Amino acid sequence: MIEVENVHFRYPNGVEALKGVSLVIKNGEFVAIMGQNGAGKTTLVKHFNGLLKPSEGVVRVNGVETTKTSVAALSRNAGFVFQNPDHQLFSETVEEEISFALKNFGFEAETIEKRITWALNLLGLAQYRKTSPFLLSGGERKRVALASVLAWNPETLILDEPTIGQDYQQKEKLRQFIVQMQTQGKTVVIVTHDVEFVAECNPRVLLMKEGAVVADGEGREILTDPEVLVQSSIVLPQIAQIFLKLAPLGLPKNVIDVYEAKEIVLKALEKRRK
Amino acid sequence: MAVIETKNLTYTYPGGTKPSINSVSIKVEKGEFVLITGPSGCGKTTLCRCFNGLIPHFYQGELKGEITVADMDTATHETHAMAKSVGLVFQNPENQLFALSIEKDVAFGLENLGMPREEMRERVDWALKLTDIYDLRERSPHEVSGGQQQRVAIAAVLAMQPEIIVLDEPTSFLDPLSAEKIFEVIHELNKKLGITVVLVEHRLDLTAKYADHIIIMDEGKVCFDGNPREILSTEETRLIGVGIPKATLLYHILQKEGVKLGDVTPLSSEELAKLLQEAFETK
Numbered sequence A: 001m002i003e004v005e006n007v008h009f010r011y012p013n014g015v016e017a018l019k020g021v022s023l024v025i026k027n028g029e030f031v032a033i034m035g036q037n038g039a040g041k042t043t044l045v046k047h048f049n050g051l052l053k054p055s056e057g058v059v060r061v062n063g064v065e066t067t068k069t070s071v072a073a074l075s076r077n078a079g080f081v082f083q084n085p086d087h088q089l090f091s092e093t094v095e096e097e098i099s100f101a102l103k104n105f106g107f108e109a110e111t112i113e114k115r116i117t118w119a120l121n122l123l124g125l126a127q128y129r130k131t132s133p134f135l136l137s138g139g140e141r142k143r144v145a146l147a148s149v150l151a152w153n154p155e156t157l158i159l160d161e162p163t164i165g166q167d168y169q170q171k172e173k174l175r176q177f178i179v180q181m182q183t184q185g186k187t188v189v190i191v192t193h194d195v196e197f198v199a200e201c202n203p204r205v206l207l208m209k210e211g212a213v214v215a216d217g218e219g220r221e222i223l224t225d226p227e228v229l230v231q232s233s234i235v236l237p238q239i240a241q242i243f244l245k246l247a248p249l250g251l252p253k254n255v256i257d258v259y260e261a262k263e264i265v266l267k268a269l270e271k272r273r274k
Numbered sequence B: 001m002a003v004i005e006t007k008n009l010t011y012t013y014p015g016g017t018k019p020s021i022n023s024v025s026i027k028v029e030k031g032e033f034v035l036i037t038g039p040s041g042c043g044k045t046t047l048c049r050c051f052n053g054l055i056p057h058f059y060q061g062e063l064k065g066e067i068t069v070a071d072m073d074t075a076t077h078e079t080h081a082m083a084k085s086v087g088l089v090f091q092n093p094e095n096q097l098f099a100l101s102i103e104k105d106v107a108f109g110l111e112n113l114g115m116p117r118e119e120m121r122e123r124v125d126w127a128l129k130l131t132d133i134y135d136l137r138e139r140s141p142h143e144v145s146g147g148q149q150q151r152v153a154i155a156a157v158l159a160m161q162p163e164i165i166v167l168d169e170p171t172s173f174l175d176p177l178s179a180e181k182i183f184e185v186i187h188e189l190n191k192k193l194g195i196t197v198v199l200v201e202h203r204l205d206l207t208a209k210y211a212d213h214i215i216i217m218d219e220g221k222v223c224f225d226g227n228p229r230e231i232l233s234t235e236e237t238r239l240i241g242v243g244i245p246k247a248t249l250l251y252h253i254l255q256k257e258g259v260k261l262g263d264v265t266p267l268s269s270e271e272l273a274k275l276l277q278e279a280f281e282t283k
Helices: A041-046 A071-077 A094-104 A108-120 A138-150 A170-184 A195-201 A226-230 A238-249 A256-271 B044-051 B102-113 B117-130 B147-159 B176-193 B203-208 B237-238 B246-256 B269-281
Strands: A002-010 A014-024 A030-035 A058-061 A080-081 A156-162 A187-191 A203-208 A212-218 B002-014 B021-024 B028-029 B033-037 B060-068 B086-089 B164-168 B195-200 B213-218 B222-226
Touching: A002 A041, A014 A041, A014 A058, A030 A041, A041 A156, A041 A187, A041 B002, A041 B102, A080 B033, A080 B203, A094 A108, A108 B102, A108 B237, A138 A156, A138 B269, A156 A226, A170 A187, A170 A195, A195 A238, A226 B102, A226 B195, A238 A256, A238 B269, A256 B246, B002 B044, B021 B044, B021 B222, B028 B195, B033 B044, B044 B060, B044 B086, B044 B195, B086 B147, B102 B117, B102 B147, B117 B147, B147 B164, B147 B176, B164 B176, B176 B195, B176 B222, B203 B246, B213 B246, B222 B237, B246 B269
Parallel strands: A030 A187, A030 A203, A080 A156, A156 A187, B033 B195, B033 B213, B086 B164, B164 B195
Antiparallel strands: A002 A014, A002 A058, A203 A212, B002 B021, B002 B028, B002 B060, B213 B222
């Protein structure tokens, strides 16, 4: 469980990136943090594994205050994948990249071998095992960064912009993986601008603006509310845009899923015909 | 008139075991807005690097086949000679920015062209305002956010007003509303100034509506090339991992269920909403 109580954070240059954030993320939750550039999303999630410590207020992870423990201890439980994979990757081969953290956490050689193979297969990277991460495409490097964190199987997974550079199939795999994590009781926090991805997953959405949380609720409620979204520089998902325009015809507004949209349109047309 | 033309273009990176692009033959007409998409690792970025001569001059490796960009053979014209005609916005803005201030970064290309100071001032301010970073102009490009860095990289290329602008996922770090505004600006420059635009994107929800021409790649090859409305109507595009716009997808699903919505495939929510409104009103 992650508890954030009235947290303020100031960078050394004086910029106040968080202005009194309070929230609770329970174990097993799937949360998407959204909001415009510079809203404080990445700053907030960096508090979840102790990379940043609050200037004021308290962050507790599983009951322990992050100021009273080390990043190393927190990382074992909370794996963090950065927005830009180049800030994270440094090894000569993809395999070494993935084994690095596993070795540091003291896993046995046999386990490391199994975990590497598992993570590479999961993310469609098996053919690049011996390749330098820097020879891979942007989207592939992003998946190597993700594989290196998944391999040590943390309880909480924090993904900063996981869908950047990913094609539709990779996104669908990521979505299925997150669902699988949840069924295992794990917590997944993503920071994302990808409204279509969030619309497909329908997680809890936390909307941020200028260092504060301005909305917190189910994806389908928040992503279909144009007034709330526009203040955070988010565009409605396409299906929601369509239903907003159809609302005067008596159709519901809070629709974000394509197949649900189909059912609603078919029923409404049927009704008109009668 | 074609401003970019490739014939059987094949390229292998140094030390690579197989070509990253393989027998690519495409034509981009002057003034077109071309969208290049395809699964991650399909060769989109590699193809873009050929358009301004970064391949083969910077990346070396083995380039075969023919490529002409703005009447220049990229194999014999160096990257700096092409810079005036072709502007490239990289996927990762950090690879592109280097000056001490944002303003200087945007002015760099113009300084190299020897543009008079007054004119340069005007151009730089124009580009900074278009991309909404005028107020940041004296900051260092390395202390602003990833999204703002992308705006700087775009401004630097727009300032040059090249004949062709090539953008490789240029707004991936930007929030959706900002990304939409940037695409609107690029679309406007395409329409008003006739600048040819080549855009690499996965997010067709945001971009398909601007395109006159779409090229879909898979495993280094071109597998679809033509009109976006026709190509995004085919089932095959979805199978190779292209995320077609949700509005287009819903249109297909409804057509399959027997709902007649006309023969023109919609590419945006506005277009589909209009078709649905009409369907409701006629019933």
